[in-house]
Amino acid sequence: MSWFESFVLGLVQGLTEFLPISSSAHLRLTAAFADWNDPGAAFTAVTQxxxxxxxxxxxxxxxxxxVSAWFRSVIGKGARDDSDARIGWLVIIGSVPIGVLGLLLKDAIEGPFRDLxxxxxxxVVMGVVLGFADRRAARDEGGGRHRAATQRKELTDLDVKDGLIYGACQALALIPGVSRSGATISGGLLLGYTRESAARYSFLLAVPAVLASGLFELKDAGDGHTAWGPTAFATVIAFAVGYAVIAWFMKFISSKSFMPFVIYRILLGLLLFALVGFDALSPHAGENAG
Known part of the structure; x- marks a missing residue:
């Protein structure tokens, strides 16, 4: 991997990680369209x-x-039903599905799951799901001619059932193209949470899983498939761009819907189907990392 490739891929990672459009899919597609080697699951995990x-x-x-509320609840100096302590416990519980499935499906994630x-x-499928969830949220918030607006839930309303469902949604993101934020935000909207609460918890829930995945994959960063220097450079780029994207995204969803992302996902998926279907792009383009 060249330094230019690492710059572009780090930029793509930072731009797409927090938007509901799938960073892993965009890293994979960037390599395929540019006729580069697939950066691989290890590169993706480390740049995350x-x-x-x-x-x-x-x-x-x-x-x-x-963390403070959770720790106090552990040592008995705080109430376990405190909303912050409860969120801490639910983040841990919600991280279990993706951790277990990530280990069990490691070979598939690095192989068959990367088929274009x-x-x-x-x-396309998750774009439709996100669109349905977003329209439902808009309908609840806006009410209608014959009914009042429905009060949607905030993070303080999070319970064990919802936390486990969030965790199951996050586990779907092991498949490139699903999108971690897209799956968890869709789940949150369907569970009745506000757009901002769904997005905020999506980001918080991702912390343990992504950190664990990245640290686990560090051992592969210099194994001949992923160059250490360019990977570290891409990670720095992803950090700087990612921070700016978070700030923009949290402001965007406070007053706007997710429909632009829904349309983008569906159009990109259909374009990809067309390119592969007409043999303009191999479904395994760029898979042979070297």
Missing amino acids: LGTEAAVLIYFRKDIARI RLIATTL
């Missing part, structure tokens, strides 16, 4: 450490408050 560092800094006050036909399918 950069974007998760952006999460830790942007949400530092929330994270510090949650599967990525096209998940882009």
Whole structure:
């Protein structure tokens, strides 16, 4: 991997990690369209450490408050039903599904799951799911001619059932094209949470899973498939760009819907189907890393 490739891929990672459009799919597609080698699952996981560092800094006050409340609940100096302590416990519980499945499906994630036909399918299907969830949220918030607006839930309303469902949604992101934020935000909207609450918890829930995945994959960063220097450079780029994207995205969803992302996902998926279907692009383009 060249330094230019690492710059572009780090930029792509930072731009797409927090938007509901799938960073892993875009890294894979960037390599395929540019006729580069697939950066691989290890590269993706390690560069996500950069974007998760952006999460830790942007949400530092929330994270510090949650960790403090959780720790007090563990040592018996705080109430376990405190909303921040409960969120801390639910983040841990919700991280279990993706951790277990990530280990069990490691070979598939690094192989068959990277087929461009599967990525096209998940882009379209999850785009439709996100669109449905977003329209439902808009209908609840706006009410209608014959009914009042429905009060949607905030993070303080999070319970064990919802936390486990969030965790199951996050586990879907092991398949490129699903999108971690897209799956968890869709789940949150369907569970009745506000757009901002769904997005905020999506970012918080991702912290343990992404950090664990990135640290686990560090051992592969210099194994001949992923060059250490360019990977570290891409991670720094992903951090800087990712932080700016978080700040923009949280402001965007406070007053706008997710429909632009829905349309983008569906159009990109259909384009990918067309390119593969007409043999303009191999479904395995760029898979042979070297």
